[in-house]
Amino acid sequence: MKKYLKSYAIVALGSVIFALAFDWFFAPNQVAMGGITGLAQVINALVPWLSVGVLAFVLNVPLFLAGWKYIGFHLLASSLFSMLVSSVAIDAIAAVYAFPAMDPMLATLCGGALMGLGLGIVFSQGATTGGTDVVARLLKLRIPWLPMGKLMLAPDFVVLVLAAVVFGGMEAALYGAVGLFVTTRVMDTVLYGLDTSKVAYIISDEWKAVSDMLMGDLDRGVTLLQGEGGYTGTEKKVLLVAFKQKEIVDIKRRVHDIDPDAFMIVCDAHDVLGEGFGNYRKEDI
Secondary structure, three states: OHHHHHHHHHHHHHHHHHHHHHHHHHOOOOOOOOHHHHHHHHHHHHOOOOOHHHHHHHHHHHHHHHHHHHHHHHHHHHHHHHHHHHHHHHHHHHHHOOOOOOOHHHHHHHHHHHHHHHHHHHHHOOOOOOOHHHHHHHHHHHOOOOOHHHHOHHHHHHHHHHHHHHOOOHHHHHHHHHHHHHHHHHHHHHHHOOOOEEEEEEEOOOHHHHHHHHHHHOOOOOEEEEEEOOOOOOEEEEEEEEEOHHHHHHHHHHHHHHOOOOEEEEEEEOOOEOOOOEOOOOOOO
8 A cells, every 4th residue: 555655646746747847837938848738738829718737637538548448457547646636736836826938948948857857757657647648658568669758759749730830830849849859858867767788799719808807807797699700600709798887988998908809899778677787667668
């Protein structure tokens, strides 16, 4: 029970941050945003007596009904909770205080970062704020290898085009596109972390010394792969090692000291799981 209460408290916090970003930076500066909230913003510009919070709630209902079968009860319940909190918070914050307008680019960057933080917190608990977040979550079931931020881009850009038409110019939509980019980057950072891990493939005649150095001095696991030179046909040992980004300079220096002729390929690696890295959680997205 405590686990669920903590999870819903975190979802509520993320939802309020999301609402604050909208009321503080997007709404007063007429910066368009994607998703159902952005669509509600467009409709509100045409029909001012309909509040953004109420519109977001009404527009979300069909999406939740459509997603019921695929996303499960926990995700549905937590997402409904997040949607309710964010919808109420948007209207409540707007009623309590009207934020003044500021430089549109500053509003776009700060608003995008704050909204990305809020969405990242909500998504980290296996919930969504509704709208295109639900669409992205459903797409994630079919395309699990794409980050959530990228899955949200397509439907959000459609909303930005509508905003450009309604607001009578491309400026609001272009600012919105910048904000959307910042939002997805910050959200993915919250979800997947700042410290991008690395994977290195090392081919060296001194493979034993390199392997001993990696395991003994740096306490990194090493996997030996069997390789063969395409031109010479000579058999080679290929070392596969995963490590933190901050270790890359030290590893390259040490490998070079052992074998200046070593062939080394370093690649980015996301979600490295296991000893010395992260652990898998069922709710991870």
